[in-house]
Amino acid sequence: MRVIASIGEALAAARGRIPASEARLLLGALLGCSTAQIAAYPERVLTPALAARFADLLERRAAGEPVAYLLGTREFFGRDFRVTPAVLIPRPETELIVELVLARVAKNDGTPRILDLGTGSGVLAVTLALELPGARLTAVDRSAEALGIARFNADALGAQVDFIESDWFAALDGEGFDFIVSNPPYIAADDPHLADGDVRFEPTGALASGPAGLDDLARIAAGAPAFLMRGGWLMMEHGYDQAALVRALLAGAGFDAVASARDLAGIERVSYGCWRAS
Template sequence: MDRAAARLRGAGIEGARRDARMLLAAALGVEAAQVMAYPERLASAGQEAALERALARRVRREPVSRILGRREFWGLEFLITPDTLDPRPDSETLVAAVLERLAGRDGPLWILDLGTGSGCLLLALLSELRAAEGLGIDADPGALTVARENAARLGLAGRARFAAGDWAQGLTGAWQAIVSNPPYIIHGEIDELSPEVAKYDPRLALDAGPDGLGSYRKIVPRAADLLAPEGVLILEIGAGQGDAVERLLRQSGLDAIERLRDLSGTERCLVARPA
């Protein structure tokens, strides 16, 4: 454990000890909490080699979640692949916001998730809202395969459908909740992000054109048409995008706009309702 952590620390990895513990646990096939009980020498040459491969990937700045192929979100385990964004803890703000706003509602609940990726937002919501059904849309067929597998693993496949699409184009209906964590990074700024993001998250999940607002321009007008009268639209935003996205929401006739912060105090999502 000490040796693995020192290797990562030497490569300038922040949180080297935590990462070393997770990679060592995976190599040993045990829970991270059990790692402290293991001596420095691993049980088998195969485990030594597995740890070595994992450390080499982390040194190249691949996130631990990608090396392991899974990420915990909303207390649930999600598979991730190179086709999916690595779900961020900050996006749990959206899940909490939807749950608060739908609490106590009777009747059917239809939830639409635009840009579903691993399916984390939709599936976290369905895991809490037992009467709800949902549709996740993504432009990347590889992401949809992962989302479907996550739904099956979480026992939610009966209430979650996933389909290929360009945002909400061609969809109909009146949805009680529309959620989206779309790409919102300015094209020219992607390479300035940490290597964990710039090198490993899919570009399709990050790139929102020259001003970072391209996805919102497409999503907001369609979402405004698709919301039920009592529906809510909840959008994740990037730092400093609140004013611009709020303008787009108002231009599309949406109202009662609230801005919510994540746990680190950064404005993270906007909630809007039909006027």
């Protein structure tokens, strides 16, 4: 293995194995500086300990381990959240749910009761709590380890969220919510993409949901009416080709104003409906 004694040598060792942008990101995290500084000072000397840590990160990234897990953080809605292999890596398209909620809250008193189902790292619940200081947030997940990460993020960012260990609605007491939001598992259990890229390292239970990827989406659509106030909204993220199917689930459960919203790539990514709008 090439000897690493400086930033420039570290970048050279990474060349051809991982993208240069990722190498600069990993080095910046180790050194506590920006990627621009990494690029500007290739002569900066690395201690043997730092060089060894970079070599380890390089090997792990070259083997496919996600950068977010290597760094332990991922940005969402302008904030950094802690992530580990116990939770999904937050993705930009999930921010669409936040935007949809904010657009609707602006039309009422700004103090909604919001339930986040399958909170994972807590990005939706924590973000909504911070964007809507008057809101009451409840977040559930069946994974105690995931809830630990979500609680850490809430504490670190100063968000007030009630966390409950629950398999979807099972541990809830019937409180009525103005919004129920969820980014549930929605990939088919035998989808070959589960063996590709970053998802190989993510928790399968948070990704796959039955033979068509619809099992959890169907459970949420069927169960949500018992926990929604009249005029409350259910919003669920889903796969790129599932919008029509999810709209059918919502309509079949009795929701009004059923529709889908497109992400920045133009894909119908979130479907939603209003419970007894009139």
